[in-house]
Amino acid sequence: MTLHKKITSAPKADLHVHLEGTIEAAMMFDLAARNGVTLPWASVAELHAAFGFRNLPQFLEIFYAGLQVLRTERDFFDVTYAFLKRSAADNVVYTEIHFSPQGHLERGVTWTEMMDGILGAATKAERELGIRARPILGLQRHRSEEDALKVIDAALPWKQDIVALGMGGAELGNPPSRFVNAYARARELGWKCTCHAGEEGPHGYVTEALDLLKVDRIDHGIRSIDNPALVARLARERMPLTVCPYSNVRLQAVPALASVPLIELLDAGCLATVNTDDPSYFEAYLNENFLGTARALNLTEVQTRTLIENGFKGAFLDEGQCTAYLDRLDAHWT
Template sequence: MLPVAELHLHLEGTIESDLLVTLARRNDIALPTYDPVELTARYDHFADLQSFLDIHYANLTVLRTEQDFYDLASGYLARAAAAGVRRAEMFCDPQTHLGHGVPLAAVFDGFSAAIADAESATGISADLIVCFLRDLGGDAAEELIRAALPFRDRFIGVGLDSTEIGYPPRLFETAYSIAASEGLHRVAHAGEEAGPDYVWEALDVLGVERIDHGNRALEDPVLVQRLVDEQIPLTTCPLSNVYLKVVDDLADHPLPRMLELGLRATVSSDDPAYFGGGVDDNFAALRNDLGMSETDLATLARNSFEAAFVDDTTRAGWISELEG
């Protein structure tokens, strides 16, 4: 099992069906069924990103209290540590929970306590990246970053997720400018559904340091050369791309081509409760189904550490472990 950093992980997308049922009963929230097997069975037939998001956001109504967020993050971090994850930079979507009447303090306190306890128990290093929901627009993103700043010590960066097409990065320039002024890291989903122009905007307008997904960047040779020259990481999610029909089959995934081109590609699980498992399952699929070599897999793992938002000494320690 390779040591890795997981850099594209939505905490809300780690909610396993048994925990979903537990939280629904705890908070008296109705579910279509309380059978975890039946709940999980619904995840096999996503037609596209939006069909997944419809189920995903409906499930998140069960998250109501600080304890709920603690339980959610604790479950993921325990599974991740067991799967070889040394570093987790985890997305969270506070706007979703604010819309359910949950105060920001409950979100940040629950997640932060889980991170501290997991580090103590397993040694895993983890931090939060606060994401803006694209479909809520730029004004809402600006409102969120200002509301989140009193919790500035609880997160290291901002991101951009949810429905991509129709919500170009430029709509969020002000929110990202505020984040930059606070010294926060900046990443964004781009090039999963929309084309290379969204990747260009994320780089040039938002000033992002990583591109989340980035598959369609390969359609633009000039963009590819820039990503190679500047070694801007792409946080790819192979099993997610299959489940959401971004690619028809894992054999069609552009990841091998990314490595051939010299792109700093990494591998993560995206929303593991919905998309076939954790980062270790993604690596196993790349090895067993896509036929990637152990050398390429080690390169992907090294890239993940190179792309992580950590100090050079910590990074070097993980790379030494990988190469040992």
């Protein structure tokens, strides 16, 4: 079997993806029509033309405009199910999906509509497509910590359904240190914790997320490469890093896929993984993230398999569940 075929057909995990970043352009226009929402673009072609963002803030402007189409339980169901169906076609068997309640509640969407839609689609997809999905409550870091604490408390009826607290959005100027109490609250609730750090922001944000937020995982983390002592620490602590190669390129955090520091991280012993982030906007689902990276970095079969394995090892799964997925991967690979 060629490496290409091994990658595409292997069971895989996607640990870093935003529900609102999976809305395909055609579906966005369908939902806009269904809900009477006026988008800032006149057509799918015009939206695609707007994909020439040069940095995270420019991307976020489009991302926040696009998510306005999500209004009802049915919308959340349809978008979640469409993403899971597309991921299952890439042989993704497990995913942890960030969703941004703060971006929806302010438009009058209720927690029940969001959660019933997302969880309903997850249940159907697990039954019909064999892919398991669990939601991560994704805070928006440009808002206040007071608002973060409020949204965490409002999520309590779904405490068991939500697997972790995460935080995304504009990194620069919004360091992890602003959210110490919110993360302490999440840990009290028994949630795992993850935080975007070190894609747009500096490696110091990764250190803050580790020391102050006491996270179990770092989303992105590629700027860690600028601090050898930090890389050594991440390796020693086996801290998962959810690297998103096409995101790094499209947001110009790196000049090209060949500059994504996956090999350096693996060589240092870090638990680096490959993920999608916002696949409809970055126009790459999980297979393409693996294939593009394997081509650009000339990954060996061993390196590729390690990255796929790390996707399960870095997941918020108990040991038995993780081993079951690794056994599946092993049976496939050999």
